[in-house]
Amino acid sequence: MKLYSGPVSLFSRKVEIGLHEKGLAFEQILVPFTQTAGYSPRNPDVLAINPKAQVPVLVDGDLSLYDSTVILEYLDEAYPDPPLYPKTPVERARCRLFDVFGDEVMLAPLRFLMHRTEPKPDDPQRWSAKEDKAREAEAALAGHFAEIDRALEGRNYLCGTFSAADIAVFMAVFWTRRLGGPSLKGHEALASWYGRLRARPAFARVIEEIRAADAELSAPVEGAFAE
Numbered sequence: 001m002k003l004y005s006g007p008v009s010l011f012s013r014k015v016e017i018g019l020h021e022k023g024l025a026f027e028q029i030l031v032p033f034t035q036t037a038g039y040s041p042r043n044p045d046v047l048a049i050n051p052k053a054q055v056p057v058l059v060d061g062d063l064s065l066y067d068s069t070v071i072l073e074y075l076d077e078a079y080p081d082p083p084l085y086p087k088t089p090v091e092r093a094r095c096r097l098f099d100v101f102g103d104e105v106m107l108a109p110l111r112f113l114m115h116r117t118e119p120k121p122d123d124p125q126r127w128s129a130k131e132d133k134a135r136e137a138e139a140a141l142a143g144h145f146a147e148i149d150r151a152l153e154g155r156n157y158l159c160g161t162f163s164a165a166d167i168a169v170f171m172a173v174f175w176t177r178r179l180g181g182p183s184l185k186g187h188e189a190l191a192s193w194y195g196r197l198r199a200r201p202a203f204a205r206v207i208e209e210i211r212a213a214d215a216e217l218s219a220p221v222e223g224a225f226a227e
């Protein structure tokens with residue numbers, strides 16, 4: 001199996017956690033990425049497989065796939081043990097909603113924090129305009145943290161047992177922390193869930209790789225991972 005991944009790509013790293021959780025061996029192909037040029041020049045295999053030209057892309061034998069959620073669903077059907085989705089249609093649907101929550105609902109405000117890993121522009125006004133928007137986005141993210149905290153009250157994982165929902169929502173929370181967003185303070189259930197996931201070998205391994213990639217590629221972010 002081959003995975004075209006990005007060194008600081010939230011969605012690629014989400015798939016990597018799923019692969020490690022399942023104990024699946026894969027060849028990781030890191031596509032070029034810099035904070036100034038983004039994903040340019042594009043990897044030719046990614047361009048040929050994904051009409052959106054994005055990573056992650058998974059190649060498993062004759063099958064080529066893109067989109068992190070489609071990839072995780074395929075992996076769970078092709079390699080069911082250990083499962084990443086619950087058994088019943090209702091539980092599976094709830095789990096998928098959490099995936100959308102992480103990937104789309106939280107991503108919307110998270111995008112406004114992404115300039116923080118790029119080199120600061122020469123014009124300080126451009127930076128402060130971006131930061132004004134980032135502060136609004138942080139308020140939205142803090143609201144989402146409160147929602148996740150409520151969803152986790154009395155349970156260890158979002159869908160009862162560990163699932164793809166935890167991977168997707170964890171990635172959005174981790175990315176928020178990485179980009180200097182709100183802390184988990186005051187959200188006990190969320191904080192202990194986050195700590196529980198971070199301690200899993202699959203998550204710890206991927207987090208370490210992201211932090212190493214950031215040390216090499218990204219501007220230091222003020223307040224990143226601050227308590």
Ligand SMILES: N[C@@H](CCC(=O)N[C@@H](CS)C(=O)NCC(=O)O)C(=O)O
Nearest residue numbers: 009010011039054055056067068069
């Ligand atoms: N919904 C897609 C999103 C993929 C995505 O946004 N990938 C980013 C890296 S995290 C990318 O390749 N961006 C380059 C671009 O959009 O041009 C998924 O879940 O895989």
